[in-house]
Each structure stands twice: as structure tokens, then as C-alpha cells.
Amino acid sequence: MSLKIPIETSARHVHICEEDFKLLFGEDASLHYVHELSQPGQYLCQERVTVVGPRGRFEKVAILGPFRKDTQIELSVTDTRKIGIPSVIRQSGDIEGTPGCQLIGPNGTIDLDKGVIVAKRHIHMRPVEASRAHVKDNDEVFVIMESYERGLIFADVVVRVSPKFKLAMHVDTDEANAFANDQSPTGAILKLFDGQTYSLQQWADEIQSGINR
Amino acid sequence: MSLKIPIETSARHVHICEEDFKLLFGEDASLHYVHELSQPGQYLCQERVTVVGPRGRFEKVAILGPFRKDTQIELSVTDTRKIGIPSVIRQSGDIEGTPGCQLIGPNGTIDLDKGVIVAKRHIHMRPVEASRAHVKDNDEVFVIMESYERGLIFADVVVRVSPKFKLAMHVDTDEANAFANDQSPTGAILKLFDGQTYSLQQWADEIQSGINR
Numbered sequence: 001m002s003l004k005i006p007i008e009t010s011a012r013h014v015h016i017c018e019e020d021f022k023l024l025f026g027e028d029a030s031l032h033y034v035h036e037l038s039q040p041g042q043y044l045c046q047e048r049v050t051v052v053g054p055r056g057r058f059e060k061v062a063i064l065g066p067f068r069k070d071t072q073i074e075l076s077v078t079d080t081r082k083i084g085i086p087s088v089i090r091q092s093g094d095i096e097g098t099p100g101c102q103l104i105g106p107n108g109t110i111d112l113d114k115g116v117i118v119a120k121r122h123i124h125m126r127p128v129e130a131s132r133a134h135v136k137d138n139d140e141v142f143v144i145m146e147s148y149e150r151g152l153i154f155a156d157v158v159v160r161v162s163p164k165f166k167l168a169m170h171v172d173t174d175e176a177n178a179f180a181n182d183q184s185p186t187g188a189i190l191k192l193f194d195g196q197t198y199s200l201q202q203w204a205d206e207i208q209s210g211i212n213r
Numbered sequence: 214m215s216l217k218i219p220i221e222t223s224a225r226h227v228h229i230c231e232e233d234f235k236l237l238f239g240e241d242a243s244l245h246y247v248h249e250l251s252q253p254g255q256y257l258c259q260e261r262v263t264v265v266g267p268r269g270r271f272e273k274v275a276i277l278g279p280f281r282k283d284t285q286i287e288l289s290v291t292d293t294r295k296i297g298i299p300s301v302i303r304q305s306g307d308i309e310g311t312p313g314c315q316l317i318g319p320n321g322t323i324d325l326d327k328g329v330i331v332a333k334r335h336i337h338m339r340p341v342e343a344s345r346a347h348v349k350d351n352d353e354v355f356v357i358m359e360s361y362e363r364g365l366i367f368a369d370v371v372v373r374v375s376p377k378f379k380l381a382m383h384v385d386t387d388e389a390n391a392f393a394n395d396q397s398p399t400g401a402i403l404k405l406f407d408g409q410t411y412s413l414q415q416w417a418d419e420i421q422s423g424i425n426r
Contacts, residue, residue: 077390151368177290178391
């Protein structure tokens with residue numbers, strides 16, 4: 001029995017460290033819970049910030065709680081291009097060497113020298129689901145999407161396994177809009193090349209060279 | 214030998230009929246050529262319009278010449294959502310039953326009752342290339358994209374064949390941003406299920422039901 005994976009779209013948002021939050025919202029400010037997100041323990045906050053790049057800005061960007069060790073801004077490629085920041089695809093938390101931006105809150109402004117990422121598409125799952133799907137943490141897999149009129153197969157999808165997770169694949173708004181999805185889209189892991197994603201590029205190269213397997 | 218297909222990204226733009234153009238720019242106005250586009254005979258114009266939906270607007274949207282029989286506005290799904298227009302995926306020219314919008318020019322405003330589409334991804338090719346690729350006009354194929362870190366395979370790509378065309382695949386900005394592309398990305402037609410795109414959904418359903426072929 002294969003896994004039917006719910007697909008969730010991540011719109012632009014900010015994870016924030018406590019120190020940066022105090023600079024933006026004031027020494028006595030705290031995060032105000034609005035509602036829970038699909039991953040246990042994560043929640044949308046009432047507080048919003050402005051994200052500024054060299055060519056533009058986004059107002060009222062959502063902050064997700066709880067506090068994290070480092071401030072991280074997740075944008076789509078459409079977003080980064082619009083405000084003039086390089087598009088660097090990274091897993092969440094891996095922000096060394098990424099571009100920075102300016103954040104503006106009601107109480108102050110900070111200039112970050114890193115932290116802006118385009119989140120690499122990924123699947124959250126629990127160990128029991130990983131076992132059923134024959135995958136392990138940090139594997140990269142193909143996912144075939146259900147779509148009513150413009151379907152696609154995503155390569156390079158990272159699997160993240162933890163007992164704290166709930167089964168869901170996260171894509172950004174560009175990725176979600178690239179296939180025509182309905183209200184509750186789902187996907188399934190596709191075993192190609194024994195799960196070796198790098199082979200997609202080899203396959204593409206071979207096809208372009210006229211080699212058909 | 215397979216075809217190496219250049220991938221071109223279509224940003225939002227407008228094709229316009231002469232009558233609507235005169236209403237927006239004045240009775241004596243004409244299209245002013247800026248530069249040629251990849252498809253022979255098509256060109257970017259100096260004139261720009263504002264596209265207005267129920268929830269927002271885009272200023273300075275490009276007009277592509279020459280005049281067409283019907284006015285048609287091509288947006289990405291990100292765009293349609295932003296200004297509050299339903300996302301209807303169509304081939305160029307097939308605008309019956311599509312949503313409308315308002316267009317504003319320097320000389321007037323028009324309210325269109327149809328014409329806003331999200332262009333269905335497609336490949337322009339000449340008959341000789343179609344023959345080499347073993348496809349014909351209106352076939353739907355899979356295309357495997359070259360990408361350095363987030364690759365994918367597009368299903369439901371329409372082939373359009375005409376001696377007037379130049380080989381190129383056109384995707385919208387969401388689709389282009391969903392795979393990480395370089396300066397001059399290319400793709401190749403992939404023969405799966407003997408070229409039957411509808412089988413992708415059947416395959417997805419089978420995988421989700423636990424059937425592995």
C-alpha cells in the first residue's frame with residue numbers, strides 16, 4: 001500500500017529568533033498564537049513584519065512560532081525576483097551563505113546578512129510511514145502529483161523523518177501553481193532508478209543525446 | 214537524435230484586437246515595435262496597459278503585436294490569484310467561457326467579459342522537428358527538464374506544429390520558477406506510456422492504491 005501524501009503550499013513567511021523579535025516588536029513583546037499549523041507545535045502568529053529587498057518589499061508577512069535559533073525568511077522564486085534577492089534553494093535551518101534582507105517591525109528595523117531561502121520541497125513523515133514507503137531521512141525521491149489538467153512529477157524532493165512530524169509534502173507557491181491542483185491535492189512517491197534522483201539529470205542528458213533506454 | 218528544446222518563460226502579457234486598442238490608446242494610435250520575440254512575426258510593443266481584477270491590478274503590462282482577432286490576457290496562476298480572477302488553463306485563442314477583467318489605457322477603459330487565460334504549457338515546432346520527435350499537432354507529451362537542483366517532468370505539454378514556428382517550449386513564470394533553471398534551460402520530450410499523458414493520472418491513482426508496475 002503506497003502513501004497518499006497531502007500536499008500543502010507554504011506561502012511566504014518568517015521564522016524568528018527571540019532577540020530579533022524583541023528588536024522589531026519591543027522588549028516586552030511576545031508572540032501571539034492565532035492557529036496551529038499542520039506540523040505539530042508550529043503555529044501562525046498575530047504579529048507581522050515587512051520584508052525589504054533591493055528592488056521591493058512585502059508588507060504583513062506572517063511570522064510562524066515558536067521562536068527558532070536563527071531568523072529565516074522563506075520566499076518563492078517569484079517573490080525573491082520581485083524584491084531583488086538571489087534565489088537560493090535550501091533546507092530549512094541551513095542558512096549559512098544565504099542572502100540577507102531588511103525586516104521592519106512596529107518598534108524597529110534590522111538588517112540581516114543572511115537568512116533568506118527558497119525552501120527545498122520536502123515531505124514530513126513519521127518513522128512508520130518512512131518504513132512503509134521504504135525511504136529514510138534525507139533521501140531524495142520523485143513525487144507524482146494528482147492534477148486535473150496540468151500534472152507533473154517533481155524530482156529532488158527531500159524526505160524528513162521524525163516522530164514529531166505529521167505526513168505532508170510542502171511546496172512553495174510557484175511549485176503549487178505549476179500543477180493545477182484542487183482543494184486538497186495529494187501526491188505519491190514514485191520509484192524511478194531505484195530512487196536515485198540524480199539519475200533524472202543523467203536521463204535528461206541521455207535523451208538529449210539521442211540515447212533512449 | 215532527440216530534440217533539445219529551448220525553454221522560454223512567458224511573463225504576463227496582453228494580445229489585443231485593433232478595436233480594443235483604439236479604445237485604450239485613441240483612434241489614431243498604432244502599435245510601436247520594440248523588438249522581435251522568439252516566434253517569427255511576434256514582437257514586443259512600446260505600449261503598455263493596466264490589467265485590473267476584483268482584488269488588485271498590474272500596471273505596465275506588455276502588449277505583444279501584431280493585432281489579433283480577440284483580446285487575450287495571459288497571466289500566471291500566482292498573478293490571477295493576486296488580483297482575484299479564476300485561473301483557467303487554456304490554449305492561446307481558446308477564450309470562450311474564460312473570465313474577463315478591466316483594461317486601462319491612456320485614452321480609455323474597457324471591461325472585458327472574457328479573455329483572461331493561464332496559457333497551457335506548449336511546444337512550438339516545425340513539421341520537420343515534429344517528424345523527428347514522432348509527434349503531431351495537438352499531441353500532449355511529457356518533457357523532462359534540465360535543472361541543477363530541483364528538476365521535474367512536466368506532463369500535459371501540448372505540441373503545436375507549423376512551418377511558421379521556431380522550436381521553443383513556453384512555460385509561465387510559476388512553471389519556470391518551479392524548477393531551478395539556468396540562463397538558457399532546455400528540455401527533452403520523454404516517451405512514457407507511448408506518449409499517452411492521461412496515463413500519468415492513472416499511474417498516480419495506481420501508485421496511491423498500492424499497485425506498482
